[in-house]
Amino acid sequence: MERRGLLRLGGLIALVGVLVLAGAGMPAAAQAPGDEPLARFAPAMLPEFAGDLAAHAHAPHYTIDMALALTPTQAAIDGYQRVRYTNRAPDALDEIVFRLYPNLESYGGKMFVSHVTVDGRTVTPHLDPTGTVLRVPLPGPLAPGAAATLALDYELTVWEGRVRLYAQFSYLDGVLALPNAYPVLSVYEPGDGWWDVTDHAQGDAVYSETAFYEVTITAPEDLVFATSGIEIAQHAGAAGTLVHEYIAPLVRDFAIFASTHYVTLSGEQDGTTIRISYDPARVNAEFNAFVALRVTQEAVKLFNATFGAYPFAELDVVQTPTRAGGVEYPGLFVVGDRLWDENGDNFLFVIVHETAHQWWYSLVGNDQTLDPWMDEALAQFATALFIRDLEGEASFEAAMETYLAQYTRFLALAANLDRPIGLPASAYDATSYYYLVYQKGPLFFGALADAYGLEAVLAALRDYFAAYRYRIAEPADMLASFEQSLGADLDDVFAEWVGAFPVG
Numbered sequence: 001m002e003r004r005g006l007l008r009l010g011g012l013i014a015l016v017g018v019l020v021l022a023g024a025g026m027p028a029a030a031q032a033p034g035d036e037p038l039a040r041f042a043p044a045m046l047p048e049f050a051g052d053l054a055a056h057a058h059a060p061h062y063t064i065d066m067a068l069a070l071t072p073t074q075a076a077i078d079g080y081q082r083v084r085y086t087n088r089a090p091d092a093l094d095e096i097v098f099r100l101y102p103n104l105e106s107y108g109g110k111m112f113v114s115h116v117t118v119d120g121r122t123v124t125p126h127l128d129p130t131g132t133v134l135r136v137p138l139p140g141p142l143a144p145g146a147a148a149t150l151a152l153d154y155e156l157t158v159w160e161g162r163v164r165l166y167a168q169f170s171y172l173d174g175v176l177a178l179p180n181a182y183p184v185l186s187v188y189e190p191g192d193g194w195w196d197v198t199d200h201a202q203g204d205a206v207y208s209e210t211a212f213y214e215v216t217i218t219a220p221e222d223l224v225f226a227t228s229g230i231e232i233a234q235h236a237g238a239a240g241t242l243v244h245e246y247i248a249p250l251v252r253d254f255a256i257f258a259s260t261h262y263v264t265l266s267g268e269q270d271g272t273t274i275r276i277s278y279d280p281a282r283v284n285a286e287f288n289a290f291v292a293l294r295v296t297q298e299a300v301k302l303f304n305a306t307f308g309a310y311p312f313a314e315l316d317v318v319q320t321p322t323r324a325g326g327v328e329y330p331g332l333f334v335v336g337d338r339l340w341d342e343n344g345d346n347f348l349f350v351i352v353h354e355t356a357h358q359w360w361y362s363l364v365g366n367d368q369t370l371d372p373w374m375d376e377a378l379a380q381f382a383t384a385l386f387i388r389d390l391e392g393e394a395s396f397e398a399a400m401e402t403y404l405a406q407y408t409r410f411l412a413l414a415a416n417l418d419r420p421i422g423l424p425a426s427a428y429d430a431t432s433y434y435y436l437v438y439q440k441g442p443l444f445f446g447a448l449a450d451a452y453g454l455e456a457v458l459a460a461l462r463d464y465f466a467a468y469r470y471r472i473a474e475p476a477d478m479l480a481s482f483e484q485s486l487g488a489d490l491d492d493v494f495a496e497w498v499g500a501f502p503v504g
């Protein structure tokens with residue numbers, strides 16, 4: 001099916017919207033590799049990528065069982081989580097750290113963890129003053145290569161109508177937005193220790209590793225879910241509930257969205273099922289959902305061909321009341337219903353941008369608080385590539401010119417506003433974050449294309465994707481990968497645009 005006439009992307013980049021994407025991020029896993037075959041995760045992968053499961057067999061394995069209860073004023077989750085964690089670092093670990101993202105001020109929920117065990121022994125965790133860093137002491141050092149099974153009970157409350165930051169975590173207008181609705185493993189970085197950044201004033205909050213997830217959700221039977229991964233079974237539970245079983249291999253988070261009013265429109269692209277979950281009562285609902293599906297299909301098709309294949313069987317697109325234009329999660333992204341209803345250029349722009357995040361953030365991970373440019377600037381550049389594919393070279397140049405014009409307009413606001421694109425999110429104010437990371441950011445890749453040729457830069461992005469998919473990349477990794485691919489010394493150009501960062 002080819003309906004490109006639907007797309008009117010010229011000038012689409014001239015938006016003013018804030019496209020913040022909130023993170024995704026958590027791994028999930030359930031059993032010791034080898035104890036149980038990883039084959040049960042295969043249905044969530046495209047057949048040609050089933051071999052990726054064994055290649056990452058020692059990734060964390062979450063098994064989560066949650067009961068979701070709804071009242072008019074709040075949603076509550078009663079959860080039990082088990083994580084099989086293999087120490088893949090060169091250091092012995094004396095603790096394992098979980099992040100309780102719902103306790104962030106920017107999320108506005110409340111998560112409480114109780115009864116923590118390590119290999120069956122009860123331990124007493126330490127919670128930091130922000131309530132978001134849970135340190136679980138290990139009974140003995142966990143040697144490199146060794147594994148431990150951690151289990152914990154938790155309770156989570158989300159209040160109806162409470163809006164914090166982008167309402168990325170919320171219960172609004174009958175829509176439950178529940179990313180990170182379980183204790184998420186943090187990232188252990190040799191030399192730095194466990195990641196424990198707690199400020200989140202803008203951008204995405206989550207930094208996490210790829211993991212395996214097996215998730216069971218018991219919920220009121222009239223709730224319709226859209227999640228990371230795929231649903232493999234459902235059956236009736238007690239007292240008007242339905243029990244949903246999901247698997248999600250090799251993802252950084254298990255994101256959950258639900259509403260009683262969602263209906264779903266599905267299509268396919270390169271073997272991946274694309275599911276659009278939307279509210280049929282909204283304006284032009286069926287047509288707008290169709291547009292969302294078609295744009296997502298075209299973006300997946302282009303990015304598969306340009307960067308490397310999306311390896312999963314499903315990708316979910318969900319209409320929500322988020323105050324961001326859109327937010328990315330592994331195997332799922334949301335688009336705010338204001339842009340959705342308008343169905344203008346910004347709607348299409350956000351869909352393409354968020355689709356690109358499946359490659360940049362979800363598959364190739366990065367610390368979204370420390371290096372937000374690594375996924376945001378690439379998602380913006382990818383959107384210009386989409387316009388090039390759709391409308392040709394001149395439109396690509398025009399899209400890049402529009403980024404430049406936005407950046408230039410920002411610089412004209414006052415003296416000395418220019419800064420590198422590679423600062424932590426917390427180092428920018430809201431305005432400079434938008435203009436420097438989202439508008440100047442893609443110009444960095446444009447500058448590389450001007451110097452080395454666009455096709456060479458696209459080849460470098462393919463190499464970078466192949467090397468780091470399912471992994472975490474730091475700026476020095478991108479630098480080294482690009483230097484290898486382009487056969488050039490890029491220290492100076494990285495320093496000029498990205499700024500100073502440790503180069504190993």
Ligand SMILES: [Zn+2]
Pocket residue numbers: 019020021353357375376379
């Ligand atoms: Zn983004």
